């Protein structure tokens with residue numbers, strides 16, 4: 001559906017050249033929600049804006065539904081762009097127009113039949129839960145409501161793709177959740193492909209199917225959100241995930257532990273299994289839970305527990321081997337005995 005092939009974007013300023021996107025290739029399937037994560041300056045916006053040619057790639061191609069946008073003449077490109085909606089962190093609503101007028105404006109720009117514009121705009125407001133705000137001005141709306149208008153406007157022309165540029169970064173956590181839920185709902189109802197860029201791993205965890213991590217213009221890791229959370233490979237990805245899955249235990253508690261401290265990670269259905277109680281029955285050891293949590297990613301559990309194991313050296317070693325075999329992911333943090 002979206003194929004990015006060897007896209008490079010170099011910005012030429014008076015003094016120097018800046019490499020925004022560095023030879024990125026990426027395929028995003030129809031109907032999926034794809035997240036691109038990275039710190040500020042990583043090249044996320046540049047890459048996203050190359051997807052609808054708001055930024056023209058210096059080299060490489062952007063193929064959407066089989067059409068290479070980089071090869072289109074201006075008129076054809078305008079037409080192709082109508083099938084790519086976009087929402088922004090700062091909404092960009094027209095302050096002198098009411099909510100419905102904002103949407104009608106977008107319909108007009110896309111040559112939507114005049115007689116049907118009001119009906120279509122009302123339908124869109126209904127879809128984003130703002131039917132009652134039809135005639136108010138943007139200044140009278142909260143940030144979350146403004147973003148809902150932004151979404152309605154982006155959907156005006158029945159796009160196939162929705163590009164989201166830090167769409168929730170200006171919103172508080174609970175409004176963020178409601179906007180993400182709306183995006184997910186639209187994705188499922190309309191089969192819309194959504195690409196979002198964010199610096200918040202929480203956003204990706206909440207709604208994305210697959211993701212890529214960007215650094216210095218390049219993609220350093222790519223895969224399903226669950227697999228990346230369960231086993232991140234790149235150092236940067238580990239940092240991002242650490243913010244969510246970090247289990248901090250006070251130093252004092254670690255010092256006071258006599259046993260061996262082990263961190264265990266459970267994937268999928270194993271998160272609910274009785275691995276630890278089985279281990280306690282099989283080996284002459286005692287166990288204390290020091291910390292633990294289960295995150296649900298794509299509705300699949302990913303559990304992390306920190307456990308103190310106390311007993312004779314050999315028994316502890318056997319118990320740890322057992323945990324390793326059962327979970328595939330048991331890491332000794334400090335050795336006790």
Ligand SMILES: Nc1ncnc2c1ncn2[C@@H]1O[C@H](COP(=O)(O)OP(=O)(O)OP(=O)(O)O)[C@@H](O)[C@H]1O
Nearest residue numbers: 011018019020038039040041042043044045046047
């Ligand atoms: N119009 C421009 N002119 C010159 N350099 C630019 C331009 N736009 C972006 N850059 C540079 O390209 C690099 C990538 O920027 P980009 O905005 O794509 O990153 P980002 O990951 O989206 O960061 P942020 O979240 O801060 O926007 C940065 O070094 C940035 O300074």
